[in-house]
Amino acid sequence: MEKKENFVEQITSRDEDFSQWYTDICLKAELSDYSSVKGCMVVRPLGTALWENITKVVDDRLKATGHQNVMMPLLIPERLLLKEAEHVEGFAPEVAWVTAGGDTELSERLAIRPTSEVLFCEHFQKIIHSYRDLPVLYNQWVSVMRWEKTTRPFLRTTEFFWQEGHTCHVDYEDADREALEILDMYVDVCENILAIPVVSGVKSESEKFAGAVKTYTNETLMYDGKALQITTSHHLGDNFGKAFNINYLDKNGDSKFVNTTSWAITTRAIGGMIMVHSDDRGLVLPPRIAPVQVNIVPISQHQEGVLDKAYELKEQLSQDVTVQVDASDKKPGWKFSESEMRGFPIRIEIGPRDIAEQTLVVVRRDTLEKTTIKWDDQLNENIKALLDDIHNNMFNVAKERQDKRTRTATTKEEFAKMIEEGGFVIAPWSGDLAVEEQIKEETGATSRCLSFENVDADLTGVKDLWNGQDAKYLMHWAKAY
Amino acid sequence: MEKKENFVEQITSRDEDFSQWYTDICLKAELSDYSSVKGCMVVRPLGTALWENITKVVDDRLKATGHQNVMMPLLIPERLLLKEAEHVEGFAPEVAWVTAGGDTELSERLAIRPTSEVLFCEHFQKIIHSYRDLPVLYNQWVSVMRWEKTTRPFLRTTEFFWQEGHTCHVDYEDADREALEILDMYVDVCENILAIPVVSGVKSESEKFAGAVKTYTNETLMYDGKALQITTSHHLGDNFGKAFNINYLDKNGDSKFVNTTSWAITTRAIGGMIMVHSDDRGLVLPPRIAPVQVNIVPISQHQEGVLDKAYELKEQLSQDVTVQVDASDKKPGWKFSESEMRGFPIRIEIGPRDIAEQTLVVVRRDTLEKTTIKWDDQLNENIKALLDDIHNNMFNVAKERQDKRTRTATTKEEFAKMIEEGGFVIAPWSGDLAVEEQIKEETGATSRCLSFENVDADLTGVKDLWNGQDAKYLMHWAKAY
Known part of the structure; x- marks a missing residue:
């Protein structure tokens, strides 16, 4: 039996079984394969070439804006991970632990990095002393590991590949500027390279990154009407600065804590690319990222x-x-x-x-x-x-579909119906976390973001659809990957 | 206290204390820093930029010769690692084991890859069916982990960065051709990019890679007279093909096992670059790899x-x-x-x-x-x-030094004295493993390689210096990193 004979088998129709269609594409376009470690994928040459192209596009932009790459260790001592309380609480449940080296039991467990804030912070504490050392704009290209229960190639894997940026700033404002500039860079990459339209905004308290004061996000709709968080940029305030004692002397000789940011684009973007653009004949690659144009x-x-x-x-x-x-x-x-x-x-x-x-x-x-x-x-x-025309057409098709599937709900019932039908539903919210929890339980939807477009919406007289309180946020909601 | 004031402190003289000089260079040229995980380094922007440049140089050459990059999982199930007997025996003592994911004990231990032969082989078994699928020429850029007792930045670290090539071929000869072509590519990179002269050859039985039938190597001398194995290329015969049942149908419809190779250049090359070229004022970067020329x-x-x-x-x-x-x-x-x-x-x-x-x-x-x-x-x-002139001069200085410190010993006593003085010592050897062991114990030297230059040396009447038996190999010996 020769493999090539099976290459162009019919794949499942995306309208019939979106989930199976997605898996078919990953396997039959030879993007990825399963491995014998549950939830870890083998990324095959075409998938790897896509990731290398994304790497090049993002890395060029980062270097052009003064960011430098470094390489931090793969492992994190448990006590280091424990230093920032919210952060460890968010990540501990999904950490893979190394407990032996060769035949020797380790005296302290080592986590395989689920993300590297604490490693960067330990290093920042050693190298930052004066305002002249700031900002520090670092990035690394690595894989990280989170012990996931349900996995799908690219979209959610135990090991995934990403860049993680980590920066230190003199104050809150400068860190905010950085976090937003990076978010804009990601918008540019998503829209002008991957041909994926995004909605940019801020996450709710419950959806933000563990340890962040603010999480900025780019959200996008897949063909099946579910949302995907395609890139995020976190303002960590001085949470990590304080936890790791990263201080510096300002121009007046006063000791201050740094404000930090972190941000990432991951192999998940490849999953998004597939689910936005591809069809029943297979993969459709955006021309500006295609390894073969x-x-x-x-x-x-x-x-x-x-x-x-x-x-x-x-x-x-x-x-x-x-x-x-x-x-x-x-x-x-x-x-x-x-x-x-x-x-x-x-x-x-x-x-x-x-x-x-x-x-x-x-x-x-x-x-x-x-x-x-x-x-x-x-x-x-x-x-x-x-090629430009193909890019524009792919973007426009996705944008029109996304716009058409972005609707505003005026009652709780309408909201539930729209969520059921798929797409973004915009609805006013008081900010009450109980409401968010209730929506999730009743409809399966989560708050995706308060879009920048809706940040200054006039909500005079507008009420939260669920508890009747004054609405504070005109949120985007959706079922999500 | 401001960090920058310490930047250009005097460093230890390399003639006084080579080891301390090396550490000083790594830290004060800001190539690397220590981390809180024993033996794992933080690679700082300058060190990372060097590695990125080496990556680009090698990756371009690999792609130009038809190699494709893939990304394999970080972890290896224990039972997979056990499949090739010699291989596991070689690596088991230095493997870091993951035993828990989140709060759950794993039913099977997972190794952090010390090298990825077994992962590649598991995948090859799935994708190779016919001679038409061969050769498969894969490579990946990752970090691997080996639990080392004594570590030094770049030279020997618990986690290190490398590319690992893994290829499958129809027969022994085609795999041998590949292994040798890759060795030549490494010679080109070492000599024409890193300005490091090398001696190419074959490893002895005891020094070859765990699981290989033949290990080709490029060896080079450091400023202190110790040798460094800077790159290797392994012919694995059909050892892995058989262990992993990677077979294919040849043109006649007969089932055959593939022959495989694996080969690597690692962050160790940066250590070699430092120890060959740098001086008491700090780092001296070869122009063709310098991030800033x-x-x-x-x-x-x-x-x-x-x-x-x-x-x-x-x-x-x-x-x-x-x-x-x-x-x-x-x-x-x-x-x-x-x-x-x-x-x-x-x-x-x-x-x-x-x-x-x-x-x-x-x-x-x-x-x-x-x-x-x-x-x-x-x-x-x-x-x-x-810049070309600087490259040539750096190469020539290193080459002259290496040639001057490569001597031929004619008695056991002379051998011991030359090894003590440093450099390569060429001496005839019967191939008796007991002799090799004895030399190591008595002088601290190991066999570095049988150089291609000496493969066909006429050894008629020449005796092993230690046991008096007929000499088979005119080996290079040295103390080594």
Whole structure:
């Protein structure tokens, strides 16, 4: 039995069984595979290439704004993790513990980092002394581990990959500026690179990060109407500064605690990308992150000159885009299906007739639209323009769907019905945590964010739909991943 | 107390106390710091930037030769690790064990990967079916963990960073070709990028990797005369293929086991770089890997126009080299010392007089030679040529030292004396493992490799210096890190 024969099997329809469709895509587009450690995935070459491209995009932006990468240890001594009370309370239930090294029992348990605030803080305490040392803008690219009960590839895995930024600032305002600038950077990456529209805002008290004073978030809707928190940026105030005694002398010689931030984008973004863009033929990759932007499929490739021309075309295109030739032994129809399954934004077919007429058949993955274009000096410019057009179309389709599925509820019953139907539901809330808990129990929805758009909404006379008290926040609610 | 005031303290002389000198460099050049987990280091921005540059250099070469990156899980179930007998015997004593997830005791212990052969093999077994699937050329960039008793930054740490390549091949010969091509790639990186001369060859039976049939190695001498194994490439034969049942159908429809290889370059290379090139003023970075190749120090920077000119110079140079302006508040002399401590290959001083005369003062880090050059259209070419010259000089200095300290012993007594004096000692060996053990006990030396140069040496009539038996191998021996 040869594996390749199973490659382009029919996958489950996303409208029939979204969850199975998602798993099918991950496996059959060869993004990931299962491993023998529960909840940990093997990220295959295509998935890894996607993550490397996200890494490059984010890393370039971080370096351009003065951030520096470091590499912190994988393990955290238990006593270090215990230093910030809220933080440890949030993470302790999901920590993997190392208790032996070789044949020796350890005298103190070591946590595999679920996140590295405490390691950074221990280091910051040693290297920060004066206001001249601030801000410190650090980041690292690593994997972290959280012992999850239910896992799904990319979306929620015991081990996942991320960058975690950790910064120290002279005061609350400067840390807030940083946290917001990073959130904006993530908006840019989501919308202009991943073609995923987001709603930016602030988390409620109960949904914020363990140890944060404020959690900023970018939320987005999946095809099935559930929300995904795709990136977050936390203002940690001086909670960690105090817990780890990170102080500095200000210009007047007074000792102050630093304010810190932390923020992340994770392999979860790949899960979001799949669930926003892909379809029943497989993956649909946003052009600006696709490891292969143009896949050339030769037709009648055994005829003399065809492969040569295909490689000549590759040579020309590779000056401007990432391109490959599929010169494998399979039939063209098979290659088309594979190309669709793997989500390459553009497929170009080139056969004897095209060569004779100096034309190319171009098929875009998002709409599957097929056109014949001239192979001339303008080709590279035309292909680049088409990639931009695909990006814009993918973003617009997602944005229109998200806007259409963002509705405002005016009664409790309407709210429940809208949540059931899927999408974001905007509803006024008093801020009462009991209401939030009740909504979760009754409808399965959680508060996603108070969007920046609604921060200054006039709520005069508006009441919380559940307890009738004065509304303070016009929140986005949804069922979420 | 402000940290910066301690920055350029005198460091220990490398001729007086090499070990302390090394530690001083790591800490004071701000390459690394200690963490609260014994043996795990914090890699600071300069150390991380070095590792990122090594990553880029090696990753580009791997991708150009058809290798693909993947990301395997951090953890290995105990039963998986037990599958290849020699392998587990080699690694079990130094494995960190995870025994609890959250509040739950695990039913099976999980090892933090000391290396990932078994994870790759489990995956290979699933994805390889036909000769058409071969070769599979995979690699990953991760950290691994080995519970070491004595650790030193970069050289030997409990957690270290590396790439680990894992490949599958149709037969022994193709795997051997791969293992050797990778070794050559490492030679290229060591010599042409890190300016470190190496001796390439094969390890003895006792020194080879746990589970390998053959271990190829690149060995190099440190300034103190001890050897460092800087990169290795292992031919694993079909040991893992059989243990993990990785078989495929060949062209005739017969079932065969794959042959596999694995190979790595690690953060240890940074340790080697320090110990080969640096001096009593601090780090000396090889130009092709230096995160900052040119450090511009403005003189009288508060005088009008000086900083503007320094940034104009940066702008011009940055088209061809990586360059920064040190515009901090410190005095120039202080900046010079910092620049030397951090090992930037070229320092350019620019002050009012230089600006008036359109000249620049250029100081190279390797020789500390100072020259005045014209700031004209030829500047970038001249600076690039100077960087090449620095690279060549650093390589030549290291090569001459290594050649001078590579000697051939003709008696047991001479061998012991030469080992005591440091450097490589070439001596004929029968291959008797008892002799190897005896040499280690008596002199502290280990067999480093049978160099490719000496593989075909005529050993007619030559005897093992210790047991008088016929010599089979003309080995390199040395005390080693």
